[in-house]
Amino acid sequence: MVLEQPRVGVRDAGTKKELLAEGVFHFIGERIVRGELAPGDRIRDAELARELSVSRTPVREALQRLERIGLVKMYPSRFTEVTRLTPDAVRVAHEFAGLQAGVIARLACPRLAEDEIDAVVRLVEHVPLTVDDAAACSQARREVVGYLAARTGNRLQQALVDEASIALARALRGFVVTPEHRESLLRGCDEMPRALRERDADAAEHATRMIYGVA
Structure with missing residues (x-):
């Protein structure tokens, strides 16, 4: 795979490096989320740079970002290792995701066009169809929140979501929907359309948190 490298002038060198690092960040992160890079697997920046046809600098920057959000552990001058998920990390991620999803829904609600x-x-409406498949349910919720996050009109919120989204996707991929959470999720999905159509930001936030079981 070769990352897209648009032609740029000297003045744009910094922007080019940022774009490359961003692409590498998502490339590695998504491989971890999908399980192609499993806990304990080692990543060597030189090998990855060759695979992606980029220099080692954007690879290192991407790995540093992934370390900050807990997906990898870097051992300088040696290798980088994919971390292991703990039950506590999953719990914390789920709580954080639900609270942030509520804020995103609140911000986006008054800004959404009818279409x-x-x-x-x-x-x-697709989310309830996935409740018996943990990975599919997490992905369905992620798509809802991702759509709303792009329409909050708040750059700080969008940056926070982008930084954390991969770590959350990994942590929540296998989250089991308990009977109590299932009831909350279904009620939240029922209430969400009305809240959005009525531009009721309070109700939209509450419904979203219900979908995540943290209301």
């Missing part, structure tokens, strides 16, 4: 409301409602 965008229709689009996100379709995403919400």
Whole structure:
């Protein structure tokens, strides 16, 4: 795989490096989320740089970001290792995801155009169909929140979500929907469309937290 490298001038060198590091960050992160890189697997920046046809600098920067959010552990001058998930890490991630998802829904609610409301409602309606498949349910919720996050009009919130989204996707991929959470999730999915159509930000936040079981 070769990351896209648009032509840039000298003045744009910093931007080019940032774009490359961003691409590498998501490339490695998604491989970890999908399980292609399992806990304990080692990543060597030189090998990855050759695979992606980039220099080692954006690879190192991407790995440093992944270390900050807990996906990898770097051992300088040696290798980088994919970390292992603990039950406590999953619990913390789920709580954080639910609270942040509520904030995202609150911010996006008054800014959505009618066609965008229709689009996100379709995403919400898909969530109940996935409750018996933990990975599919996590992905369905991620799609709802991702759609709303891009429409909050708040760059700080968007940056926070982008930084944390891969770690959350990994931690929540196998999250089991308990009977209590299932009831909350289904009620949240029922309430969410009305809240969005009525531009009720309070209700949209509450419904979203219910979908995550943290209301």
